[in-house]
Ligand SMILES: NC(=O)C1=CN([C@@H]2O[C@H](COP(=O)(O)OP(=O)(O)OC[C@H]3O[C@@H](n4cnc5c(N)ncnc54)[C@H](OP(=O)(O)O)[C@@H]3O)[C@@H](O)[C@H]2O)C=CC1
């Protein structure tokens with residue numbers, strides 16, 4: 128039975144065009160299959176980056192009845208058109224493009240009320256800044272929210288249930304973003320530790336590469352459990368130096384995302400590790416990878432930071448050496464297993 132009150136107008140992305148060419152495109156009267164009523168105050172959401180994650184997030188907001196514009200540098204919609212009157216500007220640009228895009232919109236007329244949301248999981252190789260730091264530096268007077276969690280986009284596109292975190296020191300901004308994306312199939316939590324949430328999603332990518340190696344070498348469940356647990360210890364260690372809260376790493380954006388990406392062949396980072404273990408070179412793997420594996424660059428940045436700050440991150444270091452072709456997967460494993468004996472916790 129169709130309840131007229133439960134109808135929403137949903138933006139539908141036409142399959143024949145580039146996804147970003149469908150800004151506020153064909154709308155259709157549709158039963159609220161997601162259980163959401165048309166929001167009393169629909170928001171205008173500009174999503175930058177029409178890759179896997181940007182498209183999935185655009186679909187989530189559109190399914191909740193919000194006005195969604197999806198921008199890609201390859202689409203025909205000018206950036207300024209997408210940004211016009213946006214209540215929320217969400218970036219799902221891969222790390223290598225964030226600085227470029229920020230530069231393009233730095234001087235655009237954007238309302239002081241507009242909230243920036245970043246969903247990128249990477250680190251800037253030049254400055255070692257997180258994406259939210261890059262956005263906040265360019266837009267110091269705006270609220271910046273991080274969206275991060277165990278969110279494999281392909282599962283979300285299949286409408287499987289998932290949860291995520293939106294983090295900001297501006298509580299009202301995080302709550303608004305929570306409202307825009309929440310549905311019965313996408314549960315959104317708020318968190319005040321923006322940096323911790325962002326680093327959880329970013330640092331786990333390196334451990335996901337290591338997990339792919341572990342599975343590719345068929346090392347078993349005990350080894351995988353040890354790797355992921357010690358990986359989390361490394362993430363906490365790096366996060367603490369940065370100023371993130373320890374507890375955040377035990378939440379959805381840390382442990383949660385580790386569990387997802389370290390166990391799923393859908394994860395591009397995991398795929399990189401798995402294929403390295405089966406003897407392919409990094410160049411071959413990246414040439415055939417669909418989408419972005421941020422862990423490759425993040426690993427380089429982390430090794431640089433670890434050297435500067437004298438942080439011990441053995442798993443990350445071995446992943447780095449493996450990516451550089453300095454060790455084989457088996458040698459990396461031996462290096463980790465034969466490290467000096469020590470107590471489990473010494474920091
Ligand atoms: N896919 C997933 O499951 C999830 C991904 N993420 C994170 O989201 C980010 C994007 O991932 P994903 O969507 O999968 O990656 P994709 O490779 O599918 O998409 C990356 C997007 O960034 C755009 N981009 C890259 N460089 C530039 C640039 N210089 N100027 C403008 N646009 C640029 C790409 O544009 P173009 O197509 O024109 O190259 C594309 O739209 C990553 O940081 C990832 O870690 C987070 C959670 C889940």
Ligand SMILES: O=C(CO)COP(=O)(O)O
Pocket residue numbers: 248276277278279280328332335384387388393394395396397419420421
């Ligand atoms: O971050 C992700 C899921 O939360 C996506 O992981 P990959 O980038 O490894 O595919």
